[in-house]
Amino acid sequence: MGRVMSESEDEMLSKDHTDSPMIDDGNYGGIVLKKGPWTSAEDAILVDYVKKHGEGNWNAVQKHSGLFRCGKSCRLRWANHLRPNLKKGGFTAEEEWLIIELHAKMGNKWARMAAHLPGRTDNEIKNYWNTRIKRRQRAGLPLYPPEVCLQAMQENQQNENAGRDDGRHDLLQTNSCEIPDVIFDSLKANQGVLPYVPELPDISASSTLMRGFGSSQYHSFMLPTVHRQKRLRESVISFCGYDGSVGSEPPPFEQTQDDSCDDKLSPFGFSFPYDHDPITQNLSPFGVNQGSHALSNGNFSASKPTSRAVKLELPSLQYPETDFCSWGSSSPPPLLESVDAFIQSPPPSGTLQSDCLSPQNSGLLDALLHEAKTLSCAKNQLSEKSSSSSTVRPTDSSALNICETKWEDYGDPISPLGNSATSIFSSCTPISASGSSLDENPVAETFPGSNVKSEPVEEAWTIDGEKEGSATQVDFSRPDALLGSCWLEQSVACAKDQSITTDAIAALLGDDLHNDYKNMAAGTTSSQGWGLGSCGWNNMVSVYQMSEH
DNA sequence: AAGGCGAACAACCGCGAACTG
DNA sequence: GCAGTTCGCGGTTGTTCGCCT
CATH class of the missing domain: 1.10.10.60 (Homeodomain-like)
Incomplete structure (x- = not known):
């Protein structure tokens, strides 16, 4: 013994x-x-x-x-x-800048990054980066300075031009910095990583979502043999890729790419086909060059490729478990995090099946609608019992059971994608010169009861050489460029029965958001297609901020 | 002064690649 | 070729410390 x-x-x-x-x-x-x-x-x-x-x-x-x-x-x-020759003490400004650059190129390859920083250990760098991420995320600031984004973009662009032969490997390896692992399947051109994206909380789907959003080539791409969770994620991709089988309005790919991307995205040379938001149209947040780590967030780590199915590495950021079932009573539903829940939700089955869309085909959207309708049904049932409440009560056993059942079925109460959201959303987020997006959207207006900590916004770039991306006029920290204009709007656009959809989404958002959402949907999907009204924007920000804190 | 909270740091854990017999 | 071992890496957790109320 x-x-x-x-x-x-x-x-x-x-x-x-x-x-x-x-x-x-x-x-x-x-x-x-x-x-x-x-x-x-x-x-x-x-x-x-x-x-x-x-x-x-x-x-x-x-x-x-x-x-x-x-x-x-x-x-x-x-x-x-x-070990001898270890540097003690804090990072110098030069080291910090180098870390940022290296991370933009390598992702979470701490050991490789440490090789470029003599005397520093991977653990040091990792800790520094993680705390930095949290700090900047909390402050609503981009992870990468625009210069780094631009530099990485240009390098990646060059690499893409030079090394497109096999379409997946060595895209980034011609850099002075070795970037051997950032490999993406050639199928995923324009997918994914975000050049300038808002820092949103824990939308785990983001990496998947964003990749899919930018990828028209991902239609219906799903391997039948993939693990079911993986399949779900890929169904998200399928959805995001706007599977034609959904039977909804096709996204204005061509048009958008023509009129907004080539011109207005010229600094980065990529495009995002969905962004017709007049606010954000100057720079599409999606559809970056494949493989650019700089433009994904670090946590979208340099994944090794899987042959076809996308390997989604989970990020290092730690977030509290989302209690999908505990929305309701006092606080508005964590919409963004709920995306995770929907992504994770199994295909509809049983008595509450949605009649909107085929879950097999529409992926996330269908999961959303189904769940939304499920919640809506639960809510309606509740309303029959008690008309006084406008939100789904977390104490309602039926609603809870629905959630619990689904979590049990899928065995992962925490969204496996859950953390990666930050990665995407927290990468390059130029702050508009006019001010922080957070500043312009006081949460208290939307959720008077919410206790949102208003943290002083850190300067855009604190490291020497870092400076606010004043050249960028668009505030991409606005989540409407992401979930708002893409995910929710697609939800609306895809739904044939919009009244059903809005009702269902109301169940998600809570009635406080419902009206705004309807306004948003009515005002934007018809004429502008993918924009998001200010109400919707405020709600997004509010939800974001609430879930952030 | 005490407690809460978050940042920073240290260390552990799990996994996979490399190595070896 | 294969199984066992070693090593390295990245993610996560735990601890300490300082600041704030």
């Missing part, structure tokens, strides 16, 4: 460490290994060992040095703290 490290033994290792050590539950070869913070005594032992034996063969460290640490722990401690 394993022997538990005795008090005296531990004291020997941690003379200067009075805290009780964490002892690993398991034992390794009869020795219980220690976990938790390293003591200086342990450090000394490890340093001494490495001096004598050199790096490597870390599992032998424990055997030969008397350290009660596993090899992995030893390696990590050495690499991150004990």
Whole structure:
């Protein structure tokens, strides 16, 4: 049996460490290994060992040095703290800038990035980046300065021109920086990553959504053998790619690409076919060059390609679990996060099946409509019982059961896509010169009861050389360029029975949002197609902000 | 002064690639 | 070729510290 490290033994290792050590539950070869913070005594032992034996063969460290640490722990401690030539202290401005650039090119390849920063460890860089992401996201600021976006775009453009032969590999590898892993299937041209996208909370679907949004080539693309969760995600792609089978209005691809992208997107050379929003039309947020990490967010990490199905890596950002079923009573529904829920929702089945669209064909949209209608039904049933409430009550067992059943069926209460949303949405988000989008949309107006923390907006770019993207006139932090103008609007456009749709979406949004939504839908889908009215915009922002906080 | 909160940092865990016998 | 081991990487969790109320 394993022997538990005795008090005296531990004291020997941690003379200067009075805290009780964490002892690993398991034992390794009869020795219980220690976990938790390293003591200086342990450090000394490890340093001494490495001096004598050199790096490597870390599992032998424990055997030969008397350290009660596993090899992995030893390696990590050495690499991150004990290794000579390590730089201590905060990152310099130059280093920060380099990290940003490297991340724009490499994504979450911390080790590779560390190779470009002598004396810095991948862990340091990773921590720095993650905290930076959170900080900037909270402040509603873009992750990347426009210069970096532009630079990466140009490089990627060149690479695309140069290396289009196989269409998927080595697109970005001709950079001075090695970018071996950022590979996308050639099918996904123009998909995905966002040059300038608003920072929205946790719309996990975003990476998928956005890729699909920009991709007309993704029609009905779904492998039958994919895991069902994957299939769901791909159904999103299918939806976003605007599967013609949906039987709804085709997106104005050609027109849009002609009139808005080529001209107005000239700085970046990509296009987003859906953006007819008069506000954002100057720069389409979607449809970036494939493979550009710069324009995705870092968390849309440099995924290894799967042959056809898109591998969706989950981001590192951690968000609280979305309680899809707990909308309702006091707070408005977390619309954006609910996208996750819908994405994750299984195809409609049973008695509450939607009559709108085929779930197999329409993917996210159908899931949305189905769920919305489901909620709407639940709501209506509730209303029959009590007409006083206008929102789905979270305590209602029927509504809850619907949700719970679906989560159970799919086995993942947390959206597997859930976190990636930030990635996309939090990447390059030029702040309009006129001010932050958050500033212009006081949440309290929309949700008087909500307690939204109004955080002072950080300067656009705090690192030297970073400066506010004043050249960009469009505020792309506006989510209407994303969910508003694309996802919801498509939902509306796709629905043949718009009254059903709006009712259903009202169930999602809550009645507070419903009227605005109807205005939005009526005012934009008919004439402008994909825009979003100011009411809708306000709601988006409000929901965004609420879910952000 | 105390508690809450978030940022920053340290460390662990799981997975996959590389290596080895 | 294959199984076991080692190592590295990226994601996640835990801890500490400082600021604010």
